[in-house]
Amino acid sequence: MASTGRLKGLRAVRRDLVGEWLTESVTAETVSRRLTAFNRSVVLAVLRAHVREYPWLEECTFLEFGSGGRDEHVPGSDQDNGLIVRGNPDQDELEEACQDIVVALDGAGIPLCPGEVMVSNPQWRGTPDEWLDRLSGWLANPAEKGPWQSGLILDFLPVFGPGGEALALLGRLREFVRTRPMVVARLADELTDYRLPITMFGSLITEKSGPHAGTLDLKHSVQAHITNAARILSLKHGMPESNTCDRLRALQADGHVSSRHGMALLAGWEYLQRKRITLGLELEEAGTQPHSRIDPGALSGDERSTLKDAIRAAEKLVRLVQAGSSL
Numbered sequence: 332m333a334s335t336g337r338l339k340g341l342r343a344v345r346r347d348l349v350g351e352w353l354t355e356s357v358t359a360e361t362v363s364r365r366l367t368a369f370n371r372s373v374v375l376a377v378l379r380a381h382v383r384e385y386p387w388l389e390e391c392t393f394l395e396f397g398s399g400g401r402d403e404h405v406p407g408s409d410q411d412n413g414l415i416v417r418g419n420p421d422q423d424e425l426e427e428a429c430q431d432i433v434v435a436l437d438g439a440g441i442p443l444c445p446g447e448v449m450v451s452n453p454q455w456r457g458t459p460d461e462w463l464d465r466l467s468g469w470l471a472n473p474a475e476k477g478p479w480q481s482g483l484i485l486d487f488l489p490v491f492g493p494g495g496e497a498l499a500l501l502g503r504l505r506e507f508v509r510t511r512p513m514v515v516a517r518l519a520d521e522l523t524d525y526r527l528p529i530t531m532f533g534s535l536i537t538e539k540s541g542p543h544a545g546t547l548d549l550k551h552s553v554q555a556h557i558t559n560a561a562r563i564l565s566l567k568h569g570m571p572e573s574n575t576c577d578r579l580r581a582l583q584a585d586g587h588v589s590s591r592h593g594m595a596l597l598a599g600w601e602y603l604q605r606k607r608i609t610l611g612l613e614l615e616e617a618g619t620q621p622h623s624r625i626d627p628g629a630l631s632g633d634e635r636s637t638l639k640d641a642i643r644a645a646e647k648l649v650r651l652v653q654a655g656s657s658l
Contacts, residue, residue, distance in 0.1 A: 338439035341373060342615075345440055349406055349612050359605035360576050366608075367404040370441055371395070371490050374412075377435045378491045385428045390417040393491035396448060400486040401558075401574050405604065406611030407621025409442040410449050411483065414456040415497060429456065442620070448483065459496050466504055470514055482518065482562045486573050508566045518563050522649050528552045529642045535627045535635070543624055550623035553638075554603045556645040557596060560652045564588075576600060592647060599641025 348369060352362045374393065382388045392415040394400075398408050410433060416425065429450040437443050450456050457465065466484050469475050485504060489497035508514050528536040528547050537547050547553075561578040564587055572578045576597060583593030611621035627635060 338373075338377075338435060342440040345369060346406070346612060346615055349608065353609065353612070359601050359608055362608055363404055363604060364402045364574075366406070366408075367399060367402045370399070370404055370408070373439050373441065374436065375491055377432060377439065381428055381432055381435075385420070385424060387418040387420040387424075388428060389492065391415060391492050392417075392489045392494060392497050393450070394487045394497060395490050396487040397483050399490075400488045403558075403575060403604070405607045405621070405623075406615050407442065409444045410436055411444055412448070412450055412455070413462075413487070414450040415462055415489075415492070416456055416458055417493075425456075459500065463500060463503065466500070467507055470504065470507060471511075482559055485562060485566065488573070505566055505569075509569050515563060515567050518559075518566075519652050519655075522556065522559060522563075522653060526552075527556065527642055527646045527649070529639060529646075533639060535639070535642075537627060545626055545628070546624040547627050548622075548624050549603050549607055553642055553645055554600065554607075554623075556649050557600055557603075560645070560648040561596075563652050588648070588651070592644065595640065595644040596648060599637075599644045602637050602641055 345366070349362065349366060352365055374395070378388065378393055394413040394415065396411040396413060398404055399411060412433075414429065420428075433443060433449045433451045443449065448455055454465075469477050469484065485501075485508065487497075487501060508518070526536075530536060535547060537545050557579075558575050561575050561582065564582055565572060565578040568582075568585065568587060570578065570581050570585075572581050579588070579593055579596050579600070582588045583590060588596070606625070607623050610623065610625065614621045627638070630638065
C-alpha cells in the first residue's frame with residue numbers, strides 16, 4: 332500500500348481537515364480529538380487491509396499508547412503502538428506483517444516513532460501474559476529504564492481487535508500503581524528531570540546553544556508537566572479518565588486541585604495545544620517535519636503573558652505532586 336503511493340493522499344486530506352477545524356469556533360481539545368479519530372480511522376483501514384493477507388491479525392489487538400491513547404494528537408504525532416498477539420502466528424509472518432503495518436502508517440502521514448515504540452519492535456508485541464509481565468515489570472523495577480518513565484504505558488487503548496483483555500490489562504496496571512506508593516513516588520520523581528522554562532523573575536528560558544538555540548519546546552518544556560502530573564494524581568485517586576483535560580476536570584471536581592488552579596491548567600493546556608496544532612499545520616504545509624519549538628521573542632505581549640501563566644500553572648501542579656500534597 333505504501334510502496335504504491337496509495338496512502339500519500341491522506342496527508343493532504345488530514346491537513347485540509349485540521350485547517351478547516353481551526354477556522355471553526357471549537358477548542359483545541361476538540362480539534363485534537365477529531366484528529367486522533369481521523370488517524371485512528373487510518374489505522375483501522377490499514378489493519379483491515381492487512382487482515383486479507385494475514386488472517387490471524389483479526390484475533391490480535393492493536394494498541395495505541397501515549398497521545399493516541401489520550402485522544403491528544405497534533406499534526407506530526409508519531410506512532411506509539413503495540414500488538415497483543417493471539418493465535419500463534421508464524422514468527423516470520425508476524426515480523427513481516429508488523430513491519431508492513433508501520434511502513435504503511437508512515438506512508439499515510441503517521442510518522443515512525445524515533446523511540447521505536449511500534450509493533451515492528453518485538454518489545455512492543457506479545458501474548459496477553461507477556462504484556463502483563465513486561466509492563467508490570469517495568470513499573471515495579473526502579474532500576475528499569477524504559478519508555479514507561481513518561482507514563483506511556485499507563486495511557487493506552489485498544490483500537491483494533493478484541494478489546495476486553497486490553498482494557499482489563501490497563502485496569503490492572505492502574506490498580507498496581509494506585510496501591511503501591513513507591514511506584515507513584517517513582518513516577519513523581521520523573522518530574523524532577525524537567526526544568527520549567529521560566530526564571531524566578533518571570534523571564535522565559537530558551538535553549539542556549541545547538542541547532543535549537545533561542546527556542547522553547549512547548550511540549551517537552553511545559554505541556555509534558557501538565558500531562559504527567561495530571562496522570563499521577565488521577566492514578567493515585569483511582570480515576571478512570573485518560574484524556575488530560577478530562578483528568579484535570581475530574582481532579583478539580585473532586586477537590587484535588589482548586590477551582591482556580593484547575594481553570595488555569597485547562598486554559599494553559601488549551602493555549603499550548605492550539606499553538607502546537609497551528610505550528611504543526613504550518614510546518615507540514617511547508618514540507619517540514621512538525622515540532623513544538625517556538626521563538627518566544629516572536630510572540631505578542633499577550634501571548635507571552637498567556638504562556639507564562641501556563642508555565643506557572645504547570646509548575647504549581649508539579650510542586651503539588653512532588654510535595655505529596657494531593658497523594
